[in-house]
Amino acid sequence: MIVAERKPVEEIIESIQGSQKILIAGCNECVTVCEAGGKKEVGVLASTLRMHFMKEGEKVEIDEVTLERQCDHEYLEEIRNKIDLYDVVVSLACGVGVQFMAEKYFSTPVLPGVNTSFMGVTEERGVWSERCQGCGECILGKTAGICPISRCAKRLLNGPCGGSTDGKCELSKDLDCAWQLIIDRLKELNRLDDYEKLMPIKDWSTERAGGPRKVIREDVRL
Amino acid sequence: MRLRYPGNIRIIRVPCTGKVDTLHILRSFEKGADGVFVVGCLEGDCRFNWGNLRARKRVEESQKILNSIGIEGERVRMFNLSSGEGPRFAEIATEMTEEIRKIGPNPIKKIENKAAA
């Protein structure tokens, strides 16, 4: 999933200064699972903002909605009839949702309510961590299912570096060394000999380096 | 046992404090409460293992949110009691009421009243 973090309330308040009618729009997908922008977080933010404005003696109306997804036309369409009622939308979707909403409703300011962080997993309730950087050319088959691009701080394709200590990255004792994980799993799979295969220089043109990316599937297009 | 505790307290029963969400606490303030205290079982004694521990974290989260908009976080507190400690409950209720009195009324309510007047 795409993992996001709630923006500080102070930053959101600053960004919506002067608006009279505000829609807080959540998303039922990734940001719900990572508890940053689902229905519950929409409720908490809306309640917080209402209290703030009441306390400041400002009359500001705040409505709440949570869409199934903000990265698909059909769900964004659900608010078409009422979008013009609002001075501003604070979207708690990931950066993708915020942008798609802004593209669709061109004349309404759409502000981000979360910081979109990474593609990752729920390690345990309340703990999310990165697993993929969308490089566009997956090498997991060669690295025992552990991605050195997203999980090694230096993206080393032929790691580990000299800073690997007790299985941890030199950056932090809380961070596993990706190459230690790769080696452990190669061993488990009886493939440790593969460690000595040199990983060739990577073609980064399928990654961000190659410019904004697009996937087109003619067979599924309408 | 008939114990006296301040009459301005509204008790909301929940099956376990683990059921209390940040949003419930915030809504209470939004609707004008001057303070909220969550009373759970003793730590380690939760029938659902960590309901009361999670409640404590939500109380802390609510304090943070309230502080961020300039409302005193101390208006929310968590207490842990066993079901046999009725007198202690009454004591806490009194103590909490006094402390909230010291902080003063919910600033939201003050402004609403002013607007009404």
Place this chain on the structure above:
Amino acid sequence: MSVKTPSRLEKILDEGHLAVTSECGPPRGSDGEVIAKKAEMIRNYVDAVNITDNQTSVTRLCSLAACIRLKLMGVEPILQMVTRDRNRIALQSDILGAASFDVHNILCLSGDHQQFGDNAQGQNVFDIDSMQLIQTVRLMRDQGKFLGGDPIERPPNMFVGAAANPFADPFEIRVPRLAKKIAAGVEFIQTQCIYNLDKFELWMKQARDRGLHEKVSILAGVTPFKSAGMAKYMKNRVPGMDVPDEVVKRMSGVPKEKQAQEGIDICVESIQRLKEVEGVRGFHVMAIEWEEKVPEIVERGGLYPRPKVNE
């Protein structure tokens, strides 16, 4: 082995001498004389001098310019190059720049993460890693080609080195990792500072068991402690550093004013023991901001005078 480059370091190794290299960190400013002064102190005691490349990710005068300065002084430089800060265009370009001044040695590194430096908020590049940089230099030198496949007019002619840390984790891949660097094309290795000699000897034995010591020239890295505090710091704070307790104890056991001398004694004793290890082809003496002590270490280590080679 036969010599492939005009590198003095390569010649000395080829003739079977124990080589001695050292390193100088460039200044945090534009006074090139700083580097010249350091090099002057050690020039007659070492065969070549590494110039670090923004080590520990702290911004400094660039390795390339400092190497050129050494070259112009007649001191043989080893250009350290990390892949942290430059993409493959810039790396190849700097290799050519160095080659244009006949810098004949390069040390290929990935580089410390920028979190440890003075620009922790900066972006890192890591377009390629240290193994791939080794391959890149070899491609440019041996095939006279850029990574993109185009021919290079007057290809670089560099003796290619890399670092090896026998002490980092996981230990079981330390020798396979050396083998991997050799497969990538590395010709000399400078190791991490050695304080745990038993562990180093075990690593060397495993390398010998695979015949790796014949495929690459291994220079044992040594660094004198200036104080017991430095020993403790290296032990506890520097990732991938293995300082045994007895070494720390030995440093702490002498009065403060004698600790520097004790550090040098330990260093000299290490050199003497490491000279006996089969496969050790020389020494890399890293006297961190203590270059003036290199002559003493080299002399007492029985590595002076340095051999003359025809250039």
